[in-house]
Amino acid sequence: TQSTRPQRLLGAVQKNATRGDPRSVVQAIDQFCRQKEWAMNVGDEKGCILDSVVSEVNPATVLELGTYCGYSTVRIASLLPPHAKLITLEFNPDFAAIARQVIAWAGVEDKVHLVEGASGDWIPKMTEQFGVKTFDLVFLDHWKDRYLPDTMLMEECGLLRKGSILLADNVICPGTPDYLEYVRSSLRYESQYFKSHLEYTKVEDGLEKSVFLG
Numbered sequence: 001t002q003s004t005r006p007q008r009l010l011g012a013v014q015k016n017a018t019r020g021d022p023r024s025v026v027q028a029i030d031q032f033c034r035q036k037e038w039a040m041n042v043g044d045e046k047g048c049i050l051d052s053v054v055s056e057v058n059p060a061t062v063l064e065l066g067t068y069c070g071y072s073t074v075r076i077a078s079l080l081p082p083h084a085k086l087i088t089l090e091f092n093p094d095f096a097a098i099a100r101q102v103i104a105w106a107g108v109e110d111k112v113h114l115v116e117g118a119s120g121d122w123i124p125k126m127t128e129q130f131g132v133k134t135f136d137l138v139f140l141d142h143w144k145d146r147y148l149p150d151t152m153l154m155e156e157c158g159l160l161r162k163g164s165i166l167l168a169d170n171v172i173c174p175g176t177p178d179y180l181e182y183v184r185s186s187l188r189y190e191s192q193y194f195k196s197h198l199e200y201t202k203v204e205d206g207l208e209k210s211v212f213l214g
């Protein structure tokens with residue numbers, strides 16, 4: 001039977017990356033996406049901005065919405081201090097299965113908790129299920145029409161504290177207009193746009209970094 005793109009991406013990781021070396025996994029995926037098949041990873045250019053925000057925040061608790069194949073999961077996890085926890089939500093079981101293997105190949109599984117399920121169902125259960133009170137950093141990269149409702153849900157569930165950082169991918173392409181309007185106009189956020197390009201292309205895209213002011 002035909003393989004899927006995520007399966008071919010995993011194959012490229014197992015062929016070209018060194019087990020236990022997260023940066024080589026990131027590099028292998030970027031090479032696969034540039035030379036073989038485009039895939040919706042945050043990519044190398046926006047990935048550097050992601051890296052700088054993660055390093056600056058030095059978070060103890062991170063939530064990622066939309067694991068896909070685990071590219072940004074591995075990128076973030078490779079920069080986390082010991083004992084830090086990254087919870088990543090993915091509701092597509094096929095993508096989750098690939099991501100688990102990518103995360104394992106990178107050797108960062110001890111820092112990552114991949115939850116197979118929908119953000120809308122799991123955000124209200126974060127505290128009771130994982131003992132997380134608030135998130136220091138949230139990376140939004142799932143369906144673009146879920147960014148705003150899930151942000152409001154995180155606020156309602158008390159998962160954001162004064163200083164929590166939201167970092168959102170694709171605010172230009174494919175675009176998240178309602179989310180962008182909200183974080184840029186709300187008095188409860190201080191927002192900043194990092195201009196970049198859509199992964200592996202010359203099309204404009206960027207990341208929006210929003211600090212929750214409490």
Ligand SMILES: O=C(NC/C=C/[C@H]1O[C@@H](n2cnc3cncnc32)[C@H](O)[C@@H]1O)c1cc([N+](=O)[O-])cc(O)c1O
Nearest residue numbers: 040066067068089090091092095117118119141142143
């Ligand atoms: O559509 C894009 N991303 C959607 C990503 C979606 C991923 O998050 C999961 N998901 C969705 N809601 C979920 C709720 N809960 C859990 N997982 C969820 C989906 O199963 C998928 O694995 C996208 C598109 C382009 N593009 O150029 O077209 C570029 C990008 O960088 C992108 O991120």
Ligand SMILES: [Mg+2]
Nearest residue numbers: 042141169170
């Ligand atoms: Mg994206």
